[in-house]
Amino acid sequence: MSEVQRRKYSQEEKNAIFDGEFMPHIDSMYNFGYRLTFDEDDAKDLVQDTYLKAYRFINSFEQGTNAKAWLFRILKNSFINEYRKKSKQPAKVDYQEVETYYNSDDVHYQTTSDLRAESVKDMLGDEISNALNSLAVDFRTVIILCDLEGFTYEEMAKILDIPIGTVRSRLHRARNLLKEKLQGYAHNMGYNTDEED
Amino acid sequence: MEMNDNPSGERKKQCSDESKCFELLESILDGELQDSGKEVLKEKLAKCQPCFEHYHLEQAIRDVLKTKCTKHAVPTELADRIREKIQDII
Ligand SMILES: [Zn+2]
Numbered sequence: 001m002s003e004v005q006r007r008k009y010s011q012e013e014k015n016a017i018f019d020g021e022f023m024p025h026i027d028s029m030y031n032f033g034y035r036l037t038f039d040e041d042d043a044k045d046l047v048q049d050t051y052l053k054a055y056r057f058i059n060s061f062e063q064g065t066n067a068k069a070w071l072f073r074i075l076k077n078s079f080i081n082e083y084r085k086k087s088k089q090p091a092k093v094d095y096q097e098v099e100t101y102y103n104s105d106d107v108h109y110q111t112t113s114d115l116r117a118e119s120v121k122d123m124l125g126d127e128i129s130n131a132l133n134s135l136a137v138d139f140r141t142v143i144i145l146c147d148l149e150g151f152t153y154e155e156m157a158k159i160l161d162i163p164i165g166t167v168r169s170r171l172h173r174a175r176n177l178l179k180e181k182l183q184g185y186a187h188n189m190g191y192n193t194d195e196e197d
Numbered sequence: 198m199e200m201n202d203n204p205s206g207e208r209k210k211q212c213s214d215e216s217k218c219f220e221l222l223e224s225i226l227d228g229e230l231q232d233s234g235k236e237v238l239k240e241k242l243a244k245c246q247p248c249f250e251h252y253h254l255e256q257a258i259r260d261v262l263k264t265k266c267t268k269h270a271v272p273t274e275l276a277d278r279i280r281e282k283i284q285d286i287i
Contacts, residue, residue, distance in 0.1 A: 011287070018283070023276065030271040044275055051279045056286065109219035117250070117257040125265035132266060146227060147262040153229055172223060175258060182258075 007059070014058050021067040022054055028068065028149055029075060035144055036079050036137065046083060050075040069151060073159045076141070109172065115183045123182065131181035139174035146171055212247040222252045226259060 009017065029050060033043035053074050054061070061070055132140060145151045145159060153171075157164045212218055218241060225234040241248040 026276055026279075027271050030275065031269055034269045040269075040272070043269075044272060044278075047275060048279050048282065052282055052286070055283050109216040109223070115254060117253040120254065120257040120261055123261060123265070125267055128261050128265045129267040132262070143262065147259050148266060153227065168220075168224070171227070172220075175223075175255070178258065179254075 009059060009063075013063075014055070017058060017061065017063060017067075018055060021063070022051065022071060025068045025071055026051075029071060032072060032075060032144060032149070033079075035133070035140065037083065038133065042083060046075055046078055049078050049082070053078070066155065068149075069155045069159055072145070072149070072151075076159055115179050115186060119186045120182060123185065127182070127185045131178055131185065134181055135174060135177055138170065139177055142167065142171045143174050143178065208244055208246040208249055210246050212245050215247060218245070218248050219251050222248060223255055226252070226255050 026047065029047045030043055033046040033050075034040065037043055037046065050071060054071055061067065132143060135143070141160070142156065145156050146153075151159065153164050153167045156167045156171075160167065162170075221230070221234070221237065222241070224230050225238050238252075242252055
């Protein structure tokens with residue numbers, strides 16, 4: 001969080017910003033917290049911590065700028081710095097997946113699956129959610145930010161503190177992993193995934 | 198993109214530069230290329246089968262993520278709890 005304080009807001013202004021610009025995002029914030037932790041109480045704690053920090057550091061928020069991106073960045077940092085540390089769950093889920101993919105920003109875009117648009121459209125919400133939830137947290141995060149919350153690459157770069165090129169390549173890899181999971185479901189459900197067969 | 202590739206209006210079966218094309222298509226779908234992307238997109242989708250299929254698959258994935266992912270309702274007491282805590286630190 002930037003410590004640069006442009007000016008000091010009055011108490012009234014603080015409350016107006018908090019109610020008018022911060023609180024409307026509580027829905028997205030809670031869902032982001034939930035999708036990171038898979039736990040209602042942890043999600044609530046993360047959201048509460050985020051809003052308390054946002055209030056405490058409200059002078060470093062420039063009114064009229066993107067409050068949602070600012071709040072998401074605080075929540076993401078709280079998750080990494082506090083939640084992940086105290087979490088009893090070892091963070092080794094899908095680690096290999098992350099390792100093999102992390103070594104470079106270079107991505108070769110190519111056809112990686114015979115999954116078809118039609119079978120994706122037929123999938124159930126549960127299947128989509130399960131596929132997303134099964135991704136390692138860094139991959140899950142970029143998909144949440146881009147596809148579910150509609151942030152731009154530039155906003156994501158700021159939220160995640162990574163270069164735009166890394167946003168693009170991580171997003172591409174995340175979607176490829178997601179396609180692999182969806183393809184698994186498609187096969188199980190007997191969807192036609194390859195018209196050549 | 199030579200004219201001869203597409204004499205009958207059918208899409209070519211092989212993409213001449215899949216990596217570049219797909220990266221471009223994905224950026225367009227993510228809203229990163231505004232007007233400059235639209236013309237290129239139209240041309241690729243009309244002329245190239247792999248590009249056409251990739252575009253529609255990527256679009257379907259974005260659509261289902263956006264519309265079908267389970268959303269969780271914010272616990273009703275959360276906003277009140279936050280406001281109370283803030284009263285304490287004012
Ligand atoms: Zn092509």
